[in-house]
Amino acid sequence: MKLSTFKIGGVHPSGSKLSADQPIKVMPIPDTVYIPAAQHIGKPADIIVQKGDKVKVGQLIAKSSGFVSANIHSSVSGTVTAVGPVPDPSGIAKMGVTIKVEGDEWMEDIDRSETLDTNVDRFSDKEIIDRVTAAGIVGMGGATFPAHVKFTVPLEKKAEALLINGVECEPYLTADHRVMLEKSEQLMVGVKLIMKAVKTEKAFIGIEANKPDAIEKLTELSHKYAGIKVVPLALKYPQGSEKHLIKAIMNKEVPSGKLPIDVGAVVSNAGTAVAVYEAVMKNKPLIERVVTVTGNSVKNPSNFLARIGTPVRLLIEAAGGLPEDTGKVISGGPMMGKAATNTDFPVAKGTSGVLIMPEELAHRREPEPCIRCGKCVDACPMGLEPYLLSVYSRKKMWDECEEHYIYDCIECGCCVYSCPAARPLLDYMRLGKSTVMGIIRSRKK
Amino acid sequence: MSNLLTISPSPHFKDKPTTKSLMFGVLTALIPTFLVSLYSFGIGALVTTLVSVGSCVLFEWLITKYMLKQQPHIADGSAILTGVLLAFNLPSNISPFIVMFGALIAIGIAKMCFGGLGCNLFNPALVARVFLLISFPVQMTSWPKPIESRLNYLDAVTGATPMAAIKAGDLSICENANFLDMFVGTIGGSLGEVSAIALILGGIYMIARKIITWHIPVSIIATVALFTTLGWLSSEGYVFGRKIEVIANLFESGIHPLYHILGGGLLLGAIFMATDYVTSPMSATGKIIFGVGIGLLTIIIRLWGNYPEGMSFAILLMNAVVPLINKKFQPARFGAPKTK
Ligand code: SF4
Ligand code: SF4
Numbered sequence: 001m002k003l004s005t006f007k008i009g010g011v012h013p014s015g016s017k018l019s020a021d022q023p024i025k026v027m028p029i030p031d032t033v034y035i036p037a038a039q040h041i042g043k044p045a046d047i048i049v050q051k052g053d054k055v056k057v058g059q060l061i062a063k064s065s066g067f068v069s070a071n072i073h074s075s076v077s078g079t080v081t082a083v084g085p086v087p088d089p090s091g092i093a094k095m096g097v098t099i100k101v102e103g104d105e106w107m108e109d110i111d112r113s114e115t116l117d118t119n120v121d122r123f124s125d126k127e128i129i130d131r132v133t134a135a136g137i138v139g140m141g142g143a144t145f146p147a148h149v150k151f152t153v154p155l156e157k158k159a160e161a162l163l164i165n166g167v168e169c170e171p172y173l174t175a176d177h178r179v180m181l182e183k184s185e186q187l188m189v190g191v192k193l194i195m196k197a198v199k200t201e202k203a204f205i206g207i208e209a210n211k212p213d214a215i216e217k218l219t220e221l222s223h224k225y226a227g228i229k230v231v232p233l234a235l236k237y238p239q240g241s242e243k244h245l246i247k248a249i250m251n252k253e254v255p256s257g258k259l260p261i262d263v264g265a266v267v268s269n270a271g272t273a274v275a276v277y278e279a280v281m282k283n284k285p286l287i288e289r290v291v292t293v294t295g296n297s298v299k300n301p302s303n304f305l306a307r308i309g310t311p312v313r314l315l316i317e318a319a320g321g322l323p324e325d326t327g328k329v330i331s332g333g334p335m336m337g338k339a340a341t342n343t344d345f346p347v348a349k350g351t352s353g354v355l356i357m358p359e360e361l362a363h364r365r366e367p368e369p370c371i372r373c374g375k376c377v378d379a380c381p382m383g384l385e386p387y388l389l390s391v392y393s394r395k396k397m398w399d400e401c402e403e404h405y406i407y408d409c410i411e412c413g414c415c416v417y418s419c420p421a422a423r424p425l426l427d428y429m430r431l432g433k434s435t436v437m438g439i440i441r442s443r444k445k
Numbered sequence: 446m447s448n449l450l451t452i453s454p455s456p457h458f459k460d461k462p463t464t465k466s467l468m469f470g471v472l473t474a475l476i477p478t479f480l481v482s483l484y485s486f487g488i489g490a491l492v493t494t495l496v497s498v499g500s501c502v503l504f505e506w507l508i509t510k511y512m513l514k515q516q517p518h519i520a521d522g523s524a525i526l527t528g529v530l531l532a533f534n535l536p537s538n539i540s541p542f543i544v545m546f547g548a549l550i551a552i553g554i555a556k557m558c559f560g561g562l563g564c565n566l567f568n569p570a571l572v573a574r575v576f577l578l579i580s581f582p583v584q585m586t587s588w589p590k591p592i593e594s595r596l597n598y599l600d601a602v603t604g605a606t607p608m609a610a611i612k613a614g615d616l617s618i619c620e621n622a623n624f625l626d627m628f629v630g631t632i633g634g635s636l637g638e639v640s641a642i643a644l645i646l647g648g649i650y651m652i653a654r655k656i657i658t659w660h661i662p663v664s665i666i667a668t669v670a671l672f673t674t675l676g677w678l679s680s681e682g683y684v685f686g687r688k689i690e691v692i693a694n695l696f697e698s699g700i701h702p703l704y705h706i707l708g709g710g711l712l713l714g715a716i717f718m719a720t721d722y723v724t725s726p727m728s729a730t731g732k733i734i735f736g737v738g739i740g741l742l743t744i745i746i747r748l749w750g751n752y753p754e755g756m757s758f759a760i761l762l763m764n765a766v767v768p769l770i771n772k773k774f775q776p777a778r779f780g781a782p783k784t785k
Pocket of ligand 2: 376377422
């Protein structure tokens with residue numbers, strides 16, 4: 001069978017899924033957690049606890065501050081020791097709540113039983129969205145867009161299909177893979193709930209062919225759940241990008257500047273669907289997530305279920321400690337993840353993985369002159385001309401940047417990945433993109 | 446330890462090929478061709494190649510270091526490649542001084558004057574070749590006979606190439622057709638153009654290793670094949686059961702299409718010269734337009750022009766159009782609005 005995928009561009013980095021066969025391990029609760037107030041795209045949540053307050057697991061500690069924002073709950077029980085800066089991968093401390101752990105006492109209304117609850121009909125679409133909003137669920141693939149915003153389909157639009165992103169196209173990461181294998185039933189019910197919330201009868205779960213076990217298990221299960229279909233996809237990065245997943249599964253192109261819903265698609269990550277299940281059926285807010293800790297020199301690459309706010313350092317220790325030759329620690333995957341200045345930063349809702357790279361791979365190569373080989377053009381999944389745009393951007397030729405659609409760039413990094421001359425293409429793309437977007441916005445005013 | 450971590454914007458992962466590995470990849474693909482030229486032309490092939498590579502590298506080094514006052518990048522292999530390609534476009538019995546002069550033109554004028562690697566508009570080796578062809582017409586068109594003059598260098602016995610013979614109106618070479626010789630490389634011609642099989646092998650290697658894409662070579666060869674076949678068939682009489690008068694009149698001589706494809710440096714040009722990164726278009730569509738253009742120009746020059754082989758001119762002419770092609774034929778854009 002020919003596997004579907006998107007057509008334009010894309011690259012094939014080696015998978016390096018070192019931790020694919022490692023079952024999810026529950027991380028012990030740390031002594032102290034650091035919970036940032038901004039774990040999502042949009043406005044940071046307003047912190048509603050004070051120093052000295054006693055909190056329980058699942059208690060609201062920061063309130064959503066607008067439509068595009070999300071609630072934040074305590075992931076542990078204990079005493080708030082500080083409301084103020086908490087460590088951040090960037091090295092610049094951000095606003096948050098520090099909680100000293102005492103015991104493990106949960107809010108009474110959270111159902112902690114393991115029994116599977118498939119009774120989706122108990123809830124109306126509105127109730128589902130309300131519960132998702134209350135639970136503070138965000139896109140868990142790394143984009144961290146508040147889930148309730150996505151699930152609220154505007155009145156004039158209609159969702160034709162729900163796409164579940166089980167692609168995990170970033171090399172090394174295996175968190176979604178393990179979740180799909182170990183929480184398959186919960187995932188299916190979660191998908192059903194989202195289908196109901198966005199009012200569609202159809203759902204497709206897109207999984208890349210390098211996860212045959214997940215494809216098999218979910219395909220078998222999907223026969224029990226009407227309307228859900230598993231779609232195996234050919235390996236290609238960046239298939240996990242919303243636009244490219246829609247192209248691969250529905251063969252529709254989201255027009256430039258438009259949203260998935262404009263072509264009738266709602267996209268959600270596999271891990272998010274499981275969180276939706278827990279939030280709606282079990283009343284459990286988003287207080288923990290699966291994080292892959294991996295890297296070629298890491299002793300035991302693993303998948304951990306960690307409470308939000310757990311310092312990443314503890315996860316690395318649990319995976320065998322920081323290797324001798326460490327040069328770079330990345331929050332996320334190697335293509336789009338962020339390099340961290342420290343290992344004290346906490347696990348947040350969007351922390352899909354921690355990748356540790358050895359010193360010899362930590363540095364960029366010295367850029368050489370562009371040899372106009374066109375590899376960046378062939379690789380760009382948006383059909384842009386990175387070699388040209390990066391020059392325009394460097395020379396501050398913003399009009400030319402706009403004429404060549406710099407605002408379409410999804411910052412996937414395929415161009416840099418494939419450039420033999422090691423040109424810093426994406427750095428200039430980002431600069432040009434943000435400047436041009438600013439110009440376009442100011443024009444509308 | 447936290448201050449020891451490196452940070453940089455994403456991506457943190459890179460594909461293996463580097464400028465250097467690509468250049469050496471092309472050089473590797475040229476090895477079979479070089480071996481055949483050693484077999485056919487012996488000492489002359491060796492000396493010409495060494496002189497050409499040596500002087501290209503030397504000039505590049507001197508110019509970057511003393512005129513541009515920059516750190517020379519000889520190790521990237523691009524000067525070596527230009528040297529090899531220049532040698533492969535010359536007859537093996539040519540004076541080393543002419544070769545050095547050619548190297549100076551290629552590196553000094555065609556490459557460095559435009560700003561060095563990546564900035565030149567025209568293929569350096571071809572600029573040098575055409576320059577030499579115009580400056581030294583006699584030396585550039587006396588081709589040593591293969592095999593028999595292997596041990597001679599400047600005093601090699603010379604003979605005609607298939608293309609030159611046809612141009613001179615000598616069709617006998619077509620009658621006792623020996624495609625096998627053209628295929629293997631035991632015919633007269635420039636160093637690197639004689640063996641079709643070695644060139645094709647190199648091309649397949651480069652496509653397989655993703656050094657080049659198929660678009661340019663295939664579109665050039667297909668264009669030439671299509672038009673020369675049409676011409677051949679209709680000069681013999683009929684195409685699709687009808688005689689196409691116009692075409693028959695244009696191609697008055699019945700030259701077998703294989704001569705056009707195997708001879709006159711067409712394969713060397715299509716596989717190694719036209720595919721030069723710097724001087725070819727970026728997008729797939731652009732590459733095909735570029736290839737078709739080269740194919741057409743080559744036939745026009747060969748059949749109605751003054752030079753027996755039009756490849757070099759055709760490529761240079763199309764090089765000049767590349768900026769325009771890049772502008773007109775942008776890559777297919779994701780999510781482009783359906784109607785403009
Ligand atoms: S980062 Fe932007 S320019 Fe580069 S390949 Fe991705 S979409 Fe294209
Ligand atoms: S991949 Fe790099 S060297 Fe090749 S055209 Fe793009 S920027 Fe230039």
